Amino acid sequence: MSRAKVTQARILQAATAEFAAHGLAGARVDRIAQAASANKNLIYVYFGSKEALFDAVFEAQVTQGLEAVPFTADDLPAYAGQVHDHCRKHPEVIRLTAWHRLECADRPEPATATSAYAAKLAAIETAQRDGRVSDAFPPAVLLALIVALATADSPVGATMPPSPTTWPCRDDEIRAGIVEAVRRLIALPQNR
Numbered sequence: 001m002s003r004a005k006v007t008q009a010r011i012l013q014a015a016t017a018e019f020a021a022h023g024l025a026g027a028r029v030d031r032i033a034q035a036a037s038a039n040k041n042l043i044y045v046y047f048g049s050k051e052a053l054f055d056a057v058f059e060a061q062v063t064q065g066l067e068a069v070p071f072t073a074d075d076l077p078a079y080a081g082q083v084h085d086h087c088r089k090h091p092e093v094i095r096l097t098a099w100h101r102l103e104c105a106d107r108p109e110p111a112t113a114t115s116a117y118a119a120k121l122a123a124i125e126t127a128q129r130d131g132r133v134s135d136a137f138p139p140a141v142l143l144a145l146i147v148a149l150a151t152a153d154s155p156v157g158a159t160m161p162p163s164p165t166t167w168p169c170r171d172d173e174i175r176a177g178i179v180e181a182v183r184r185l186i187a188l189p190q191n192r
Contacts, residue, residue: 011046066116068086073126081179150182
């Protein structure tokens with residue numbers, strides 16, 4: 001790997017931590033450069049701007065998540081469990097996604113995310129049409145519900161208690177509950 005690629009990788013790693021902690025507006029290029037042991041000017045040479053660096057970080061995280069959590073409409077409960085596991089192992093994903101929604105809503109999603117989303121919706125639609133998944137919800141709503149369930153106990157999830165120490169459930173219970181909730185969500189009516 002070339003020296004430039006190694007430096008870019010260090011910058012991306014440092015920027016991931018900085019943006020996850022502080023968002024786009026709160027992140028400081030000086031801190032990123034220091035954490036990456038890189039000259040601040042190299043950030044602009046390699047990425048152009050702080051906003052472009054944020055986009056590169058976000059796209060890298062999206063790509064990593066897509067590779068780590070394969071999608072199949074034939075086992076949506078397992079997919080939800082894997083999304084949950086990935087986000088638990090990589091909490092920066094949830095934080096970066098939240099920052100992206102808060103601060104970058106006017107900018108387009110990464111192309112990898114857009115094409116993956118379209119493919120997921122098409123797979124769900126096919127599974128619904130074939131009678132393998134309930135069609136009680138449109139594909140986009142169903143996918144949103146699955147992801148919401150999978151990330152419900154994340155630091156920015158709607159069900160997170162005030163303190164992790166007050167959460168009454170073990171991690172394995174939460175994961176099992178997510179998988180079961182998705183199983184019930186997609187279950188076909190008994191009278192079909």
